Amino acid sequence: MIYQNATKQELEKELLDLKDRFEEYKILNMKLDMSRGKPSGEQLDLSEGLLTTVTQNEQCVTENGLDARNYGGFDGIPEIKRLFSEVLGVPADMLMIGGVSSLNLMYDTFARNMIFGAGEGMQPWGKGPIRFLCPSPGYDRHFGVSECFGAELITVPMTDEGPDMDVVESLVKTDPSIKGIWCVPKYSNPTGVTYSEETVRRLVSMPTAAPDFRIFWDNAYGIHDLYDEGDTLAEIFSLAKQYGNEDRVYEFASFAKVTYCGGSVSALAASPRNLAHAKKYLAKQFICHDKINQLRHARFFGDLEGLKAHMKKHAALLRPKFEAVIGAFERKLAVCGVGSWSRPRGGYFISLDLPEGTAKRTHALCTELGVVLTPAGATYPYGKDPHDSNLRIAPSYPTPEDLRSATEVLCLCAKIAACEKEISLRTSD
């Protein structure tokens, strides 16, 4: 039964059935979490070898003869720079290696621009009011960084090729207070969209009223394919160079979802000018990052091929989970005409768009049954989804069995909310 075409009577009967099942689930006292993009224990187990790559004193020397245990190696050891260089397709000398968290690199970059400006002689962002573009649905933690620095967040709609570039171009052309845009260009969080080459080209070539406009290019899922044939993302720096706009881009990456979220290595890629500007302050901030962990990662993977082989193991664990959720949506939601969803070829999320005005209700119903979802609205600036329709589904963490239960609950709750909405529409007619 397609809810939109059903009569009020049909819907009321359906709702009664759904609520019966809701009560049955209630008794189960479930406790399931699909809220964050966390790898499962099985995925984490894949990197056990990382823990034994460096276990002896004499193994602590880098390929350029540096003792990784001591000070030095401020911007990273050569072997880890080479690995990130292969992953990102940028020269190793454009890289600055960070600690565990790429989010921290983004926060730091934002903070530097706030206090010191985005380049030599440029006014600090903090000196005036600033605005930041947030393609939505998008990543709540990105929006949170710009919000905490007092930027006004501007929602830009997402399309199947990335942010709606007509909107982006018209905004940045005239408003010098718009200082940048957040992007997860491959397997975007949460839509799974990979930006088209045309989108990347327009981002790096468009005129901007702000001379210090910056793209925060969070390439978080660059090697996180679910299928043998992954999406292809254009390398942004080489395109930017064609337009003389290399300084417009900061690229971020990490091995958080390659090895351990709680113990990996991150990287910032930037133009020579931007990197020199950043290093001027970074050199005041710390002496070096964890070079032993850099060594561990470099040795565990060897090269890009080793890394890719490792990612295939992740894919083998993740793919069935994504397919199980999408399959359930097809079987349980599509038949009722409830919602639409992404079918990502990589990354960590499925984006579920429910009938307008039912996401919060669905979330609340799930919570009542013990299924934790990312809060409705979280994928929009200020946590406010103008249509109250988007939910971000993170299928990676639960076991396959828990995931099946959680998805059943989610579908049931989405249907209850949709059914209630349709009934109320008919009542108000």
Next chain:
Amino acid sequence: MIYQNATKQELEKELLDLKDRFEEYKILNMKLDMSRGKPSGEQLDLSEGLLTTVTQNEQCVTENGLDARNYGGFDGIPEIKRLFSEVLGVPADMLMIGGVSSLNLMYDTFARNMIFGAGEGMQPWGKGPIRFLCPSPGYDRHFGVSECFGAELITVPMTDEGPDMDVVESLVKTDPSIKGIWCVPKYSNPTGVTYSEETVRRLVSMPTAAPDFRIFWDNAYGIHDLYDEGDTLAEIFSLAKQYGNEDRVYEFASFAKVTYCGGSVSALAASPRNLAHAKKYLAKQFICHDKINQLRHARFFGDLEGLKAHMKKHAALLRPKFEAVIGAFERKLAVCGVGSWSRPRGGYFISLDLPEGTAKRTHALCTELGVVLTPAGATYPYGKDPHDSNLRIAPSYPTPEDLRSATEVLCLCAKIAACEKEISLRTSD
């Protein structure tokens, strides 16, 4: 021969002799480094066991059941907080665990105060001109952090009990733009001084014109004794609490010179109010630090006793080096009446005060012979020692043999510079 009492003729003969020996050394083409407080390879070897404390999947669980490999544990795992709590003598819930670098925690804390203010409702430091107190000789990287944020650096003389508190009190009493002071309270860098209880008490009780005055208490050498009986430092928070000034203090520590400079764990201790304020922004900055490395450290040491036993091994390697340098100074410099020096009971440095106006010359002569020292002046704000007399000696890194050679060179160069000075004084008479 005491140079100050010698005749011009005696000094000229002495200088000729010294320069002959200088030429002999020149031929050796030495390359020795006493510039930074780096542990030696032997010291780093002491922590080999750290590398094998976590080598299997099932060892990655914290005592409160958290998978250290995954997200979570934002402010640190319980076992590492407990260890830092024992080290610093503050409750575990006053701690925020950081990454490798405590300098990074200091920079971040300064940056937060610049952008967001030191507390709820307080004006960001960046909104007005600010000044910062720098007890000198002191740590160049501290001064560098405040300088890079645009603070005016004010030199405060060091005494045998810490910063000259009469000077500090009179400065902070009237000037609301003075926002804080840098302190290395135990085995101070480079003087080796441990602040007296009276000094600590005056720091936390003195009236300050700035309501947001902050003490950056870098307890870098809290457990770094050279002798069985170490100096005792008063616990600052309990004293501060007596005067209602708990919010005045940020304390920093790390295991950089306990295990690995390039792979340890750091901590920030702060009052409940300050910690809540910091966490509000830290929660935007990262999801968690390296919890596996936290586990490694907690398990390697077990508790404070384990940590102390480990530090005794460091002391056994460091003590002879400190004594060799100080012994050489006694034998070679004291007999000529050249300079005075600290005799620290812990930490990483010996502070050498040469006759006024001869530190740079001594440094240049050492450089000519291949002995690298911390640049003369580095221990003062803006790298400018008003008396051109202080050199910071870091005896930890070289082998005992290299250290002997380097110290001989240093003594020779200091004597040449002193001799030249005395001759020029007699010439200008």
